[in-house]
Amino acid sequence: MTKARFTHIGGPTVLIEFGGWRLLTDPTFDPPGRTYSFGWGTSSRKLTGPAVAAADLPAVDAVLLSHVHHGDNLDDAGRALLPAAGAIVTTSSGARALPYPARGLRAGQTTRLEAPGRPPIDITATPCRHGPPLSGPIVGEVIGFALTWPGQEHGPLWITGDTVYHRALRRAAAEIRPGTVLLHLGGVGFPLTGPLRYTMTARQAVRLCAAITPHTVLPVHYEGWQHFRQSREGVERDLRRAPKQLSSRFHWLPRGSAEPVEL
Template sequence: MKHLTIDPENKQPPTRDHSHPPESLPKAKETKVHPNDDGGEDASLFFVGTATTILEWEGIRIMTDPNFLHKGDHVHLGPGVTAERLTNPVIDMHESPPIDVVFLSHYHEDRFDREVEASLRRDLPIITTPHAKGCLTSMGDDSFTDVHDLDFFQSLMLDFSTDVSEKRPAIKITGMPGKHVAGAAGVLNYFINAVPPTNGWMIELGYYSGPLVENNFNCGYRIYISGDTVMVDELKEIPERYRDQKIDLMLIHLGGTTIPSPSTPLLVVTMDAKQGVQLLQLIQPDITIPIHFDDYSVMLSPLEDFKKAVKEAGLSNKVVYLERKDRYRFGINGVL
């Protein structure tokens, strides 16, 4: 297993602009908790927009898929494929408090837009796919310098502590399978690379004592992020590998994203409402939060369709819906 130590004292702005960033996120529009809230929440997830979220726990702050373009901006998603952003992020990149690490599911402009690419500080730790690492580290003198790649089911242990106390926080991140396109179209895409390879993530928050090895790490909360994928057979391996391990939260990428355009919807490259419910039934997480559902013009499966499908499947008590600027709070089991 790979290891990465992140200095907890090295709290820097996420961007190259070293003006004074805020120390915290803005006040949430609404804070939500588990339907069976027990009052023990010590971690939170803040929804910025599209697939951009900020996870906070034990003084650690993680950003997923940074995309801070504004309404009316356009992104390039492949040969002849562009999309218009229809919403605004609730904060701008320079308004973000210090970020310890970025989890990037794939190298696409709606995940890592051109303004983010230009403005992020080059030594910010980024965990991503092998393909994306190749892109981020091949920019000559302007390359990112702390990029770590994970393929499917490869893991990395993130150590955020330098003290020697008996109980220290750590995060284990594991690459999960995902594919934008499947079947014959997937085979063709492999050769022409029209859309890039993508990862999901399994994020395990927990504590350890002694040396940071897997046997000393106790997971207190497990988050599965689907990433951009359609319902492919490779996803069936996830519940097999985690058969006896609870998945507390799933962040599911929806939207039914179509290419090359809404007027010519030849391929669906992210889950629509039907596939989203199928993934809930396959993974069986304790709670699911949908993200990535209405931010771009190529998303043709609205959140309302997912809500209806969830209700028809009898799973409404398993889903929490966040609007942009909402926060979801949850608790980590701290027992070693």
């Protein structure tokens, strides 16, 4: 059995520690107050700063970067951390855009992390659709990550990335059969685009998780920004309508402190 520690720093940013590895997801460490443009007339203001300062992080072996072009997944302070990371795994287009060496993946492709005395980690990119149908050329390339290594009891660790519920995501989840899901929620929306959503709502998440029944679901990326349309309270309200055997699998990570999770 693998025991890991998850430290939710804020938004999509989580430090994952296990087996001697330290992995960091979507680094965002800027202070609150700034408004970030997301293109095509959309923007959002950051409301909450990181629960752990970038200067207080331990050495990071790899950054798992779902996409490079939105400030709520990679900001200026997060970019400053990238050169010191042992490896950067991101989208193929993101790897070309970064000024540092990075491993670029498309959905379905796999890379491996290896180090002496540590379990090898296979990282497979999973499909994301960061918005409504046909929005890909506008919102850009985004991926999630399925992580497998020896000793997992409940199945792979899946980091969904910023995505709505869609057919390719459902198929990938069924193939992965994840044991633990780091689930990007928030139901992102903008005044300019009305009811359209750009990340999963709780209802979509329940639909997804009901099909794959993971052992543990860890919601992230639902707070700290103006463009989120569903807060923790909204997620919990929808979870109360879900079957108890499913809703009981959702666990909220405390901000800023390491939480042990069995994988």
